Amino acid sequence: MSVCIIDYGSGNVNSIKSALDILGKKSIISKNKKEIELSSHLILPGVGSFNNAISLLKKNIDLNFLENEVLTKQKPILGICVGMQIMANKGYEFGEHLGLGWVPGYVDKLDTNLRLPHVGWNEVKLTQNRIVSESEKPSYYFTHSFEFIAKDRDNVCGTTSYGKEFDVIISNKNIYGVQFHPEKSQKDGLKLLNKFLNLK
Amino acid sequence: MLKNRIIPVILLREGVIIQSFNFKDYSRIGNPINIIRRLSKWMSDEIIYLNISKHDKKFSLGRSDLNVESSEFEKFEEIIELVSKHSLCPITFGGSINSIEKINLYLSKGADKISINSKAIEDPNFISEAANKFGSQCITVSVDYLKENGKNIVVYKGIKKTDLDLFEWCKKCEDLGCGEILVNCINNDGKKNGYDIETLKILEKKLDIPIIALGGAGSEKHFEELFNKTGVKAAAAANLFHHLEQADFKIKKYLFDRKYNIRKPEFFDINIIKNNK
Numbered sequence: 001m002s003v004c005i006i007d008y009g010s011g012n013v014n015s016i017k018s019a020l021d022i023l024g025k026k027s028i029i030s031k032n033k034k035e036i037e038l039s040s041h042l043i044l045p046g047v048g049s050f051n052n053a054i055s056l057l058k059k060n061i062d063l064n065f066l067e068n069e070v071l072t073k074q075k076p077i078l079g080i081c082v083g084m085q086i087m088a089n090k091g092y093e094f095g096e097h098l099g100l101g102w103v104p105g106y107v108d109k110l111d112t113n114l115r116l117p118h119v120g121w122n123e124v125k126l127t128q129n130r131i132v133s134e135s136e137k138p139s140y141y142f143t144h145s146f147e148f149i150a151k152d153r154d155n156v157c158g159t160t161s162y163g164k165e166f167d168v169i170i171s172n173k174n175i176y177g178v179q180f181h182p183e184k185s186q187k188d189g190l191k192l193l194n195k196f197l198n199l200k
Numbered sequence: 201m202l203k204n205r206i207i208p209v210i211l212l213r214e215g216v217i218i219q220s221f222n223f224k225d226y227s228r229i230g231n232p233i234n235i236i237r238r239l240s241k242w243m244s245d246e247i248i249y250l251n252i253s254k255h256d257k258k259f260s261l262g263r264s265d266l267n268v269e270s271s272e273f274e275k276f277e278e279i280i281e282l283v284s285k286h287s288l289c290p291i292t293f294g295g296s297i298n299s300i301e302k303i304n305l306y307l308s309k310g311a312d313k314i315s316i317n318s319k320a321i322e323d324p325n326f327i328s329e330a331a332n333k334f335g336s337q338c339i340t341v342s343v344d345y346l347k348e349n350g351k352n353i354v355v356y357k358g359i360k361k362t363d364l365d366l367f368e369w370c371k372k373c374e375d376l377g378c379g380e381i382l383v384n385c386i387n388n389d390g391k392k393n394g395y396d397i398e399t400l401k402i403l404e405k406k407l408d409i410p411i412i413a414l415g416g417a418g419s420e421k422h423f424e425e426l427f428n429k430t431g432v433k434a435a436a437a438a439n440l441f442h443h444l445e446q447a448d449f450k451i452k453k454y455l456f457d458r459k460y461n462i463r464k465p466e467f468f469d470i471n472i473i474k475n476n477k
Contacts, residue, residue: 023470120433139203143290
């Protein structure tokens, strides 16, 4: 097992590395093709806006190469926060933008009457146990104003309630995405990362 | 449901943790690394580090007997880097943030959020500039205010009264795009007599973004009072976390036992996670 945290200029890559270090899992931060190719697991971070993240990804990473790793070789990949959001077909933050389209759905402003950003610790209701093994209700740290709206319920593994129930853990075959920050979510976050890294 | 947050605030002056009273008297507490290890172990919800040093020169962690990598720092960002490595919860850094470059640097060293104070007063557009570049979720505006003759006056650099009204200023910060507001009542600083409930109640109705209350927490009951009497969902405190043993755990347990919407208080054991396949 070897992990590559994809370093495309968005997201706090060092926090993810620190969390993996604490778990005792070796990881590298890189955008180098060879290193991505040699890794068994990939993590796609991301903060800021949808458009900013997808533009930076296109600028720094050869998408054909990445899609070959993810869609053809089917390497497990975990998108975090905006890294998860850009896996959708489209995003509507500062205009309409095309995403990677790896998990059918779109990203739009979180439709809630409560305060935004949605920031802090919230419980996740698990609908499928693909990436979190516990039956207990885990809590994770969120900080975002946009939500992933999955097209197919089969791609949703977990939801959270904030004025409404919305999708926060998504998966499509080897592709996983979480709206929250597992690297900043202590026990429950580390458990999730550990489970992801144990996926074959 | 979103949990209420309990947030320890660490005040650093020339690299050493200090305790503050009325923004005037400071006493030295100790080394920040040990505190972060402790807070992380206790499963803190989030931590805020405020650098209130008078100058930007040398930072010393004060004690070299605590098994830290180094105890002399040239720059504040070196402390950020070290602190980030030891933490598993979100960390906000603030203090003398006056440029986009500095925010970029602090984020690259591991900060999750940035707190802006004086620069926002000098140049309010800096808030929108920062929020546009890094996202609203990344930018907290920190506001110090003084209660005087029925008014809530915004205070600049902890000492100078401005002509800004607290409510109007906070609303403006929200409109300019900040993601959270940290409000600190100077009158209550270090007094341990509870939060400024009256003001927070009004502020909460005026803002649509999350509010973090600071100033006055001296016991578990003050957190309870805040969550009971206001809609504020984030309670910060500084001095309390240095003087009450296992403060974070005890406060959470007190609230959790009374059915408040708080994360379950527990200690952190890495081995349980590692063995959990």
